[in-house]
Amino acid sequence: MPERPKFGDFDWWLMGIVGAICTLGLLQIYSATHNGNLAGMQWKQLIWIGVGITGMLVFMRLDYHAMLEQAPLLYIIGIAALLAVLAMGHTRFGSRRWVVIGGVFLQVSEVMKLIIIIVLARFFSEVRTEELTLQDLVKAGILVAIPALLILVEPDLGTALALLPVAGVGIYLAGMRRKHTLTVVALLLVLSPVAWHLRTHLKPYQQQRIETFLHPEESPRGSGYQILQSEIAVGSGGLWGKGFGKGSQNQLGFVPVRYSDFILAALAEEFGFAGVLVALLLYLGLVWRLVESAQKAKDRAGMFLVMGVAAILGFHVLVNAAMVIGYMPVTGIPLPLMSYGGSSTAFVFLALGLVMNVRMTRFVN
Secondary structure, X not given: OOOOOOHHHOOHHHHHHHHHHHHHHHHHHHHHHOOOOOOOHHHHHHHHHHHHHHHHHXXXXXXXXXXXXXXXXXXXXXXXXXXXXXXXXXXXXXEEEEEEEOOEEEEHHHHHHHHHHHHHHHHHHOOOOOOEOHHHHHHHHHHHHHHHHHHHHOOOHHHHHHOHHHHHHHHHHHOEOHHHHHHHHHHHHHHHHXXXXXXXXXXXXXXXXXXXXXXXXXXXXXXXXXXXXHHHHHHHOOOOOOOOOOOHHHHOOOOOOOOOOXXXXXXXXXXXXXXXXXXXXXXXXXXXXXXXXXXXXXXXXXXXXXXXXXXXXXXXXXXXXXXXXXXXXXXXXXXXXXXXXXXXXXXHHXXXXXXXXXXXXXXXX
């Protein structure tokens, strides 16, 4: 019987950072919702944090090698679940992304992110050559493209894009030949004008988001409202902010979904640049600890697992931060552990459970 991982090697520094981010998120969710009909959302988020921690503790005790062995089955189940969502999922805000289980809305694409991390970790760990072949690149691309396209159809552009950095980091670490890198870059440059032309085939609201990103000032009360109000909130916070619960854009509801996608804008208004800097440093510390755990993994599979988690969390933070200051289109990507959301919070904690699993078993025979 294999030896169990020891709690003595638990990464308390990582959990301290996670706790600080969750606390900051709970405070900001309370500030954003306590005056309206959404009051009490911080307690719902706290419950999801508790559920996530429970899941993390379970994942810590499992053998991640057993999960990797079941990667093909998990992939098939994930694809089937995405198809089921498209066929009979629950529609909210114009997107069919959720299934309802016991009255709880579960976003299947969040589960798929975890599955993709496991599937790609197994795939790249089984590559025994120093450099990936073109066939390896095509296989990895197909593994990611199928769920990404299904998620895109829901439509959920943000989550579909979030799968790409997992593949990108895996390809880089597994060894991508220079000529293949140059080929990919050349293809992207050639296809960029084509992609821009094909934007007319997107759904109307998706086209609108692209146009709004480029010229938000042309529709200050319409499609440009989200970005402009977010930028106003960020700018009005100044260096030190207006104080907790005193941000006018936040408290009066001008900042859209200020408890979720735009929670960083609300934080910037009430705690200023200093508060945002603290939050971003916490995320930097989180990713740093993940990379450190990847370096200490006892095998390639563990390393790819942890780096997959680091890639997807880092991507979420960068895109969300760029979105709230108008440097990227609104894609609905939440800020990990801070934004309100049950499925996304549970995903992060389960992913951290995988990280802890890898870290705690590095000395286990």
